[in-house]
Amino acid sequence: MQELKKFIEEWEDTNGMKGAFLKFKELLESQDSAELEFNARPGVSYSLRAKHPAQTDRPLYVMVDVVDDDPTDRWLSVCFYGDMITDPDEEGDLIPEGLLGQDGYCFDADDPDPAKADYIAARIAEAYASARK
Secondary structure, eight states: OHHHHHHHHHOOOSSSHHHHHHHHHHHHHHSTTOEEEEEEETTTEEEEEEEOTTOSSOSOSEEEEEEOSSTTSOEEEEEEEGGGOOOTTOOSEEEEEEETTEEEEEEEEOSOOHHHHHHHHHHHHHHHHHHHO
16 A cells, blocks of 8 residues: 555645545545555546455445546545445436446545535445445
């Protein structure tokens, strides 16, 4: 995870989204048995993915992407398999077959709204609970 550490250290937070990313990262790190993977594609995205060992049919339960199309204005897209979460406030976007070939929900965050970050964090906790089953 040295590459993740380097990415975070070098990220110049011009719009407040680094704080939301760190909140999600810390939540994932606190989830018992969560296995984290970091995939860097500069100019496209930096992807933090989490999997639980109980999952045998899917490679992740959440994907937290830092979208890097403009490094001075990065934003987050947090995606889940559609059957692993609920979306009571209907804030997510359904992505048919868009998460590794399966239906998913993505929640985009482009401003540091604490309420939105809390809502997404609750979805992460929900996906984690589903993954543990």
